[in-house]
Amino acid sequence: MMKFSLIVAMDKNHGIGKNNDLMWHLPKDMRFFKSTTENQVVIMGRKNYDSIPEKYRPLSNRQNVIITRNKAFKATNCLVFHTVDEALNHFINDEREVFIIGGGEIYKIALNLEGLEKMYITNVDGVFNADTFFPSFDKTLWNEEKIMSQELDEKHQFTFNTFLYTRISDK
């Protein structure tokens, strides 16, 4: 079974985005996303890819992978697959950590796969008017470790806490 991770930032209602964009600007969380996924593999839905400003995509120093049903879709320096399974299996013999990086449709698929073994989740302390959500999941199946937190400051208008969830293998 192909083992993989996911990384997400969500609000108190599991909101992750609105109008195909993020809802907050939290530089420390952006840095965490970059340092965690750098030199690894990132798998994203086509809408998530579209939401990244052109000058920042593909995301630097990472193998970018896009999931779409569109057989004609191409993006420079990106791999394209038509199912999440195909994309994951492509990296089965790869040393790199493989991350699902959203958005909502792709997280939903990932949460249902047994190979998902780690989730890096930032909980932003606010409620935003989201139109896209992270699925709810059974916390009793996961070990939870707090790995970062942020207070209010001039660069962060919201506090947040970041957790690493590791699947409890005997459940």
Ligand SMILES: NC(=O)c1ccc[n+]([C@@H]2O[C@H](COP(=O)([O-])OP(=O)(O)OC[C@H]3O[C@@H](n4cnc5c(N)ncnc54)[C@H](OP(=O)(O)O)[C@@H]3O)[C@@H](O)[C@H]2O)c1
């Ligand atoms: N807060 C966070 O951590 C975070 C992270 C990532 C994204 N986001 C936000 O999430 C939102 C985007 O999420 P989303 O749910 O709208 O879209 P998405 O999951 O990024 O992409 C959806 C697209 O993926 C493709 N797709 C979905 N299921 C598929 C399947 N079974 N087989 C093949 N292709 C499939 C389709 O592409 P085609 O239409 O091309 O066929 C579909 O339109 C944005 O607001 C973004 O800012 C937030």
